[in-house]
Amino acid sequence: MNLSFHLQVINLLAALLLLISFAMLSQRRVVGLVTLFAWQGAALAASTALVAWSTGQHHLYWSAALTLALKVVAMPWFFYRLVRKLDINREVEAVLNIPTTMLIGIALVIFAFNLALPISQMAGTVTRSTLGIAMACVLLAFLMMITRRKAITQVIGFLAMENGLFFAATSASYGMPLVVEMGVALDVLVGVFVLGIFFFQIRETFDSLDLKHMERLKER
C-alpha cells in the first residue's frame, strides 16, 4: 500500500507543478517568476527522486540531482544576480491580460489531458496519469512565452518548458537514458550561459530587455 502512498505524493507534486505553471502565467514580477521557477524545479526534483526511490530506477537519482543542482540552485541564483545587475525587476506587462491568459491556459490543460489520455493508457509506469500534467506544463510554458514581453521572462518560460519535458520523461518512461539526460542538461546549461552573455549584449545595445525594441527585422 505504500506504493499507492508514494503515488499519491507524486500526483500531489504533479498537481503542484501544474499549479506553479499557472502561477507563473499570472505572475507579474520578474523576481517572483524566478522564485516560482525555482519552486517548480524543486517539485520536479522531488517527484523524480520519489519515483526513483519507489521504482528502484537508480539513474533517476542522477537526473533528480541534476535538476536540483541546475534548476533549483544554479539558475535561480544566476537569474537573481542578473535581475539585480540589470535591475529589471519591474512589472512585466503581458500581451494579453491575465484572466484571458488563464482561460486559454485552462483550455490548454483540458486539451493536453485529452491528448495524453490514450497514451497514458498504454504506459507501463506507475506514474502514467501524470503524463497529461506534464504535457499541460509544456503547453502552459509555451503560452507564457507568447504572452510575455521581456526577454528574461521568455527564457524562464523556456526553462519551464524544459521542466515539463523532464517531468514527462519521468512520468512516461522513468526518464530518458542517462547519456541523453546528461546531454540535455549540458545543453540547458550552455544555453543559459549563452543567454547570460546575450542579456548583457542586448542590454548594452538596447539598454532594456524589452522585446518591443526587437521588432525591426520584418517585411516592409
Add this chain to the structure above:
Amino acid sequence: MEIYWVLGIPLAGGLFLAAWGNRARAPELNALFSLATLAAAAALTMRIVAEGPIMVGDGWFFIDSFNVFLVALTAFVAFTTALFSRPYMRIEKDHGRLNDARLRLYHSSYQIFIGAMLLALTTNNMGILWVSMEAATLATVLLVSLYRTPASLEAAWKYFILCGVGIAQALFGTILLYFAAEKILGSGGTALLWTHLNGVKEQLEPTVLQLAFVFLLVGYGTKVGLAPLHNWLPDAHAEGPTPVSAVLSGLLLNVALYAVMRSKVLVDGALGNDMAGNLMMGFGLLSVVLAAFLIKRQTDVKRMFAYSSIEHMGLITFAFGMGGPVASFAGLLHMTMHSLTKSAIFFAVGHATQKAGTQAMDSIRGLIRTNPTIGWGLMLGTVAILGVPPFGVFASEFLMITTAMHEHPWATPFLLTALGVAFAAIFGKVQPMVFGETELPRLPHQPALAPVFVHLGLVLMLGLFIPPYLADWYRQAAALLGG
C-alpha cells in the same frame, strides 16, 4: 576509427582555436582543421564505399548510405567555407566591424558547430541526435550576433528562442519515441538507437508514434525552416556574417531535415500509412509557395537568398513527402545541389556586399564591370539555383516535377506558380546587380572566389554526370527512406 577522427578533429579544433585566440594564422588553422576533417570524412567515405554501412562504438555511431554523403558534403562545404572566410573575415576586420575577441569566438565556434553537425549526422541515438542539434544551434547563436549590431542581436535572439522552443518540441517527440520503444526494446540506452528502432518499427505503438512525429516534425521542421515555422531563418541568414549564412543554409538545414527523415522512416514503419508523407508534402508546398511570394518583396540580397533556401527546403520536403524511389532520389540529389549552389552564391554575395558596403540590392550594380569573376559567379550561381540546366539543381527538379505530375497532379499548379514567381523575383533582382553600369571602383583586394567556381563546377558536373557510386548511395538511401 575514421569516425572518431571526423568527430574529434572539429571539437579539438574548436577548443584549440578558443585557446589560441586570434593570433596570426588563426584563419589558416581554421581552414587546416577543416581540411583535416575533410580528409577524415573522405577516409570514412572510402570505407563505406568499400564495406557498406557500418556500426561503430557498439552501436553508438551508425553510418549508412544516407548519412555518409551528408557527412562528406558537410565536411567539404565546411572546408570551402573556411577557405572563403579567411580573406572575407580579414576584410571585415579591416573595415572595423570585427575585433580579435570576436574572431576568436568565430573560429572556435565555427569548428564546434561543424563538429556538432557531424555528430548529429553520424550518431545512432535519437537522443544524442537531439542533443547535438541543440548544440549546433547554440554554437551558431553567438555567430549570428557576431557584429553586435541591434539587427544582428535581434536576429540572434529570434533564432535562439524560436529554435529553442522548436527543439523543445522535438525533445518531447523524442521522449514519446523512447516511451514507445522501451516497451519493446526495454529501457536503457539501446532503446533510442535508430538501428534497433528501425528493426522493430512495425511493432511500435502507432498512436504514440503519430503524436511523436507531430512533435518531431514541428521541432526539427523549425530548424529546417518550413513555413510557418521559418521566421527565424531570413533574419539569421541576413544579419550573420556571410560565411555563417553559407553554412547555416548550406548545411544546418540539411542536418535538420536529416533528423526529420530518420524519424519519418520509423513512423512510416509503425503507422503503415502515409500520414507522415502527407504532412511533409503539405509543409513543403506551403513553404515553396510562401517563400516564392516573399522573395518577391526583398530588398536585402542575403535575405532574399535566405528565402530561396526556404523555398528549396520546401521542395526537398515535398519530394521526400511524395516518397517512392524517384522522388526520394531527387530529394537527396537536391539536398546536395542546394547546399553546394547556395553556399557558392553566398560566397559571391559576400564579396559583392563587401564591395558595395551594403546588402541593399538597389545599391549593388554592374558587378560584371567592377569585378567580372564575382559578377559571373553570382549570375551563374543564381541561374543554377533557379533550376536552369545543365546545372544539377535542374536534374533534381526535373525528377521532382515530372514525378509530381505523375503521382500528385493536384500539386503541380502550386509548384508551377511558385517556381515562376520565384524565378521572376530572384532573376529580376539579380540581373541589374550583375549587369548594367556602375560608378563603384574595382574591388581593392582580390576575392577568394575559387570556392565559388569549385562548387559551381561540381554542380555543373553533377547535372550532366553523376558518378556511379554516388548514384548508388542515393538509390540505397532512397530505398531506405521508403522508396
Add this chain to the structure above:
Amino acid sequence: MLDATPLDWAWGIVLYWLLLAGAGLACRRHARLVTGLLFPLGALGALAMAAVGLAGLALPAGHFVLPIGLPDLPFHLRLDALSGVFLALLGAAAFGVTVYGAGYFRSMEAGPLALLALWYHLFLAGMALVLLADDAYAFMVAWELMALSSYFLVTTDHKVPVIRKAGFLYLLIAHVGAVALLLCFGVLQGGHGAYTFDYMRSAALTPFWASAAFLLALFGFGAKAGLVPLHVWLPEAHPAAPSPVSALMSGVMLKTAVYGLLRVTFDLLNVQLAWWGSLAIALGLLTALYGVVFAAVQSDMKRLLAWSSIENVGIILAGFGLTVIFYADGKGGLAALTLTALLYHAVNHAFFKGLLFVGTGSVLHSTGVRHMGALGGLIRFMPWTAWLTLVGVLAIAGLPPLNGFVSEWLLLQAFLLTPGLSHQYLNMIIPVAAAAVALAAALAAYVMVKFYGVVFLGQPRAENLRHAHDAGWPERLGMAWLAAGCVLLGLFPSVVIGWLAPVTRLLLSQTLVNDGNWLMLAPVSAERASYAPVVFFLVVVAITLVVFFGVKRVYHGRTRRAAPWDCGFPEQDARMQDSAEGFGQPIRQIFSVFMRVERETPDPFDAQPRYRGDSRDKVWLLAYQPIADLVAWLSAQAGRLQHGSIQWYLIYSFATLIFLLVFTR
C-alpha cells in the same frame, strides 16, 4: 570515319561547336582570331550539319546513347527524318548567318566578343541537341541550354536598360514554358524514371491525359514560338539581340518549338483528337493576324521583323492544326499535304527572315539607326545589302516565283481540300480560316513594301545616311547564301517536297503524291492544281527582256534627267515622304481594336515638329499587367505575416502544433 552514320556526325558537330565555344572563351584577348577563325569554323560546322540533316532525311533513323545524364537515364540521341529536316534547316540558315557574323562582329572589342563567341556556339549546339534528343531529360537540358545561351546573347549590350528588361522577360517566359514542358513529360512518362521517348511512343494514354499533355506542350512550345498571348517577349527580345543572333532566333529557334510540337503530337502521343487541331488553327490564325497587324504599325525595323516572325509562326501553327484535323479524320494524304506545307514554310521562313534580319543588321551597323523614320534611300549607298534584302522582301511577301509563295500555295491548296472532312462544322470553318490566311499574306505584302520602301528607297531622311558604307564581303557572302536559298527553294519545290517525303512517312505513314515532275509541282493530281515556278520565272524574264530590247530597238532609248515633279510646291524635302508611322496609320485605323494607340501630334507653329504614334499591345495590358499586380498584391499579403514580433512567431509555431495535434487525432 567513312562508316560513321549521320547521327555520329551530328553529335560530332555538336561537340565541335562546344569546343569552339570553349575556344571563344580562351581567346579573350584576340578579337581578330574570333571573327577570323572561330566564326568561319563554326560556319563550316553548320554546313556539315545541313548535309547531315539531308542525309538523315534519306537514311533510316539512327540511335545513339551518350554516357552522360542521369544515372538511369543517359542521353539518348536519335536522328530520324523529322530531326533531319530541322537539322538541315538549322545548318543551312546558320551557315549563312555565321558567315555573315564573321564580318559583322569585327567591330566588337575583344572581351565581349569572346563571350559572344562562347554563347553563340553554345546556342548552335543547344539547338542541334534539342533536335537530336531522344529522352525527356536530354531534351529539357538542350532546350534550356538553348534558352540560356540565347538570353546571354540577347543581353550582349546589357548597358541599355531596355535590353536588360527584354532579356529578363524573355528568360522568364522561356522558363515558365519549360516548366510546362516538364509537366507535359511528367504526363507522358511511365513513372519510375521511364523518360525515354521510346517508352513514351509505346505508352498508351487515355484521351483525357493525352489532351492534358497536348495542351501543356502547346503552352510550353507556344511560349517559345511566340504564340499569342505568349508572344510578348518576342518583339522585345529579337530587336535587342545583335542582328545575326536575331536572325538565328527568329529563323531557327522558333522552329525548334514547331519541331517539339510535331514530335510530341505525332510521334510521342498515340492519339490525336480533332479539337486539338481546331484549337491550334484558331490560335494560329489569331497569332498570324495579330502579328502582321502589329508588324504594319511598327516604326523600328527590327521590331517590325520580329512581329512578322510572330505572323509566320501563326501560319505554321494553323497548318499544324489543319494537319491534326486531317490526321484525326483519317485523311492521311491531306495531312501529308499540310504537313509538307508547314515544314516547307518553316524552312522558307528560316531563310528569308534570316536574310532580312542580317540585312537590317548591315543597315544598323553602317548607320547606327533602327528607327525607320530616320532612314531611307539606302539602296543608293549600300546596293549589295539593298538588292539582296529585296529578294528576302519579295519572298516573305509571298510573291511568285520565290519560296514564300510556294508554302502559302501549298497551304491554301490544303484548305481547298477540306470538303472531304466528316465534320460538317469544320467544313464551314475552314474556308473562313483560308480567308484569314489569305488576308495575313496580303497584309504581309503591305508590311514588306513599307519596310523596304521606307528603309531602302526614297530620299535619305538624314544627312549622315549619305555616308553609309555597304556591307563587307563576309556579310555579302552570308546574305547571298540566304538569298540563293530563297530563290532555289522557290524555283524547285518538287525537289524539296521529295526530300520532305520521309518526314510525312514517319509521322503520318503517308507521303504526298506529286503528280508533277521536277519542274512542275502538282500535289494530289495535276487536274486539281499545279504550279511550275521555273516556267513562270522564265516566261516573265523572257517577256521582260523581249519588251526591253524590243522597245530599245524599235524606238530610240533617249533619256533625260530632271528634278521630280513637285506639283508647284518648291520646298520638297525628304521629310515629306511617308514616315513609318504614316505608312502604318491606315492599318492602325482599321485594326484599332487590337491596340491602344498613344500619339503625340505637334502644334502647327512648332519649329521642329515631331510626330510620335505608338501602338501598345493590348494583350500586355489585359493579361500580363493584371497578373503582375496580383502577384504583387499576394506577396504584400504574405509579407504582412512576417512582421517582426517574436510573440507572433511563437503563436505561429504554437498554432501549427495545436493544429497538427488536432488534425492527426
Add this chain to the structure above:
Amino acid sequence: MTAGLILQTFQTVLAILLAPLLMGWVNQCRAWLQGRAAPPLTQPYRVIRKLFHKDAVLAHDAGPLFRFAPYILFACMALAAGIVPTIANDLPFSPAADVIALVGLFALARVFLALAAMDIGTAFGTLGARREMLISFLAEPALLMVFFTASLISHSTELPVIVETLAHKEFVIYPSMAFAAVAFWMVSTAENARIPIDNPTTHLELTMIHEAMILEYSARHLALIEWAVALKLFVYSALGIALFVPWGIAPAGDLAALPLAILALLAKMLAGGAGLAVLETLSAKMRLFRAPEFLGTAFMLAVLGMLTHFLLEA
C-alpha cells in the same frame, strides 16, 4: 501540243493587241453616257504610240528599280493574259500557274510598281504606293475567295478545268457564284483603279491612287504602264467571263470552235465594257477611308459565297 502552243501564243498576242481597244471602248461609252463627244476607239493606241516616241524624263535619283518596274509590270500582265482562257481552253502555260499563282502574279506586279513609286521619294509617290497597298491587302484575299468558290465547285484551281466544269458540263445554277460575281465586280473596280475606288482620269494629286504612283513616269515607261493597265483590265474582264459566263470558249483540242469563240469574246467584251461604263457613270468616287469598308464588304461577300456553297451545293 503544237496546236496548244499555237493557240497559246495566238491568244496571248491577241489579248495584248486587243487590250487598248477595250479601254478605248469603255472610255467611248463613258463619254457617250456623260454626253461628251467621244474620243475615237483607237485613242489608247495613239496615246501609247505617242508616248513611245517621246524622250524619257527620269528624276535625278531614279534607280534601276524605277526603270525596270514598267517592263516587269508589262511582263506580268502578258503572262496573265496567257494563262486566262479567253478564246481557247487548252493552254500549255496554264498548268504553270493556277488561280492562286495568278493572284500572286498580280501581287508581284503591284509590289514592284509600289516600290518603284517609292524609289524617287516624292511625297506623292509614297502616298500612292501606300494607298495602293492598302486597297490591295483587302482586294487580294477577296479575289482569292472568289476563285476558291469557283474551285470548290470544280474541285480544281486550274482555270481551264474550272471553265471546263462551268461551261461544258451539264448546266447547273450555282447560287454561290452570284455572291462571287458581285464580289468580283467590286474587287475588279479596285484592282483596275476604276470608280468608285479610284478615278483613272483624275488630275488632282491628292485624290490619286494609281495615278499618284506613276506620276513620275513618262514616255516609253509610261506607255508600257498604260498598256499594262489596259491589259490588266482585259485580263480581269476575261477572268469574269471565264468564271461567270464561260460559254463559247473553245474546249480543248477543237480548233473549229475558234472563230465562234473569238466572236463570243468580242460580244462579251463589248457588253462588259458597256456595263462597266454604265456602272462607273452611275456611281461616284468614294473617300479613301470608305474604300476599306467597300472592299471589306467584297471580302465578306466572297467568304459568304463559299459558305453558301457548303450550305446549298455541297
